[in-house]
Amino acid sequence: MKKNAKILLFVFLFAATMVLLFGWVLPAVLQVYLHNAYIRGFTLLLVFSIVVLAKRFTWNRNIVYVIAVFTLFSMMIDTSGNPVFNKPLEWIVSPVGELQVMQDVNNYAPGEYAITDHIAILKQSGEVLKLSTAWLYLYRFVQYVALYSIVGTILGAVIGMLPQHKLPLIQTVDEYLTEEQEQKAAAEMKRREEAGIGRQIPPEDIQASVRQLKKDGKLIPAIKLVRQHTDLSLGEAKQYVEKL
Numbered sequence: 574m575k576k577n578a579k580i581l582l583f584v585f586l587f588a589a590t591m592v593l594l595f596g597w598v599l600p601a602v603l604q605v606y607l608h609n610a611y612i613r614g615f616t617l618l619l620v621f622s623i624v625v626l627a628k629r630f631t632w633n634r635n636i637v638y639v640i641a642v643f644t645l646f647s648m649m650i651d652t653s654g655n656p657v658f659n660k661p662l663e664w665i666v667s668p669v670g671e672l673q674v675m676q677d678v679n680n681y682a683p684g685e686y687a688i689t690d691h692i693a694i695l696k697q698s699g700e701v702l703k704l705s706t707a708w709l710y711l712y713r714f715v716q717y718v719a720l721y722s723i724v725g726t727i728l729g730a731v732i733g734m735l736p737q738h739k740l741p742l743i744q745t746v747d748e749y750l751t752e753e754q755e756q757k758a759a760a761e762m763k764r765r766e767e768a769g770i771g772r773q774i775p776p777e778d779i780q781a782s783v784r785q786l787k788k789d790g791k792l793i794p795a796i797k798l799v800r801q802h803t804d805l806s807l808g809e810a811k812q813y814v815e816k817l
Contacts, residue, residue, distance in 0.1 A: 610653060610655030611655050613651045614658060617651060617717075621643050621721060622724060626728060629735075640721040647713070647717040648713035652706075652709060659672060669696065669702070671694070671695045672692065672695075673692070673693050673695050675691055691703060692704045775798075775802040776802060779798060783795045783814060786798065796811050799813055
């Protein structure tokens with residue numbers, strides 16, 4: 574009996590929670606989010622910062638694409654902006670009139686309505702001049718490009734101070750050899766095998782590539798390149814590169 578009562582109580586509480594959550598809390602939060610100018614801008618900046626930091630985007634690592642994508646979304650989501658973002662726009666239109674953010678409420682049915690934000694200019698004569706959507710998009714585009722660029726630069730400096738990821742133990746070295754070098758190396762190895770010479774020293778072309786890799790500070794690719802063209806162990810290849 575007690576078990577059944579607990580189950581019924583749990584079901585009742587769960588149903589009440591769902592009704593409260595989806596019937597009142599979420600709509601209220603969504604309403605505040607959609608029509609609170611500051612929350613929209615803050616959320617966009619927060620998501621942008623999280624993406625940049627998580628993937629460690631910098632000006633040298635494709636942050637320009639992230640800025641472009643976020644700018645396009647932001648200028649459509651946050652078209653009306655907020656008092657801070659709109660301050661430069663106020664200065665621009667001040668010779669014409671006062672900038673006004675207006676809301677149109679459209680009732681479709683009892684309890685169903687839609688709120689549309691738009692920006693207008695209130696002239697001194699009392700005439701209301703609605704700002705062109707195209708010009709508003711252009712302004713918002715420039716604004717978010719500048720904003721994300723500044724934030725991205727700051728985050729890039731932060732990323733530069735974070736510990737870097739360790740290099741993988743094995744890296745490909747195919748990109749360091751030309752096709753001609755590969756052919757010469759293969760021919761040299763074949764000649765040595767036919768002559769019964771052990772692969773203790775890499776061919777001359779490979780040695781030149783190893784020297785260049787070492788000079789560039791790429792020791793791991795250099796060691797791997799030596800091992801690919803000799804019978805040396807990892808330790809022997811490391812010593813060979815260090816002495817080269």
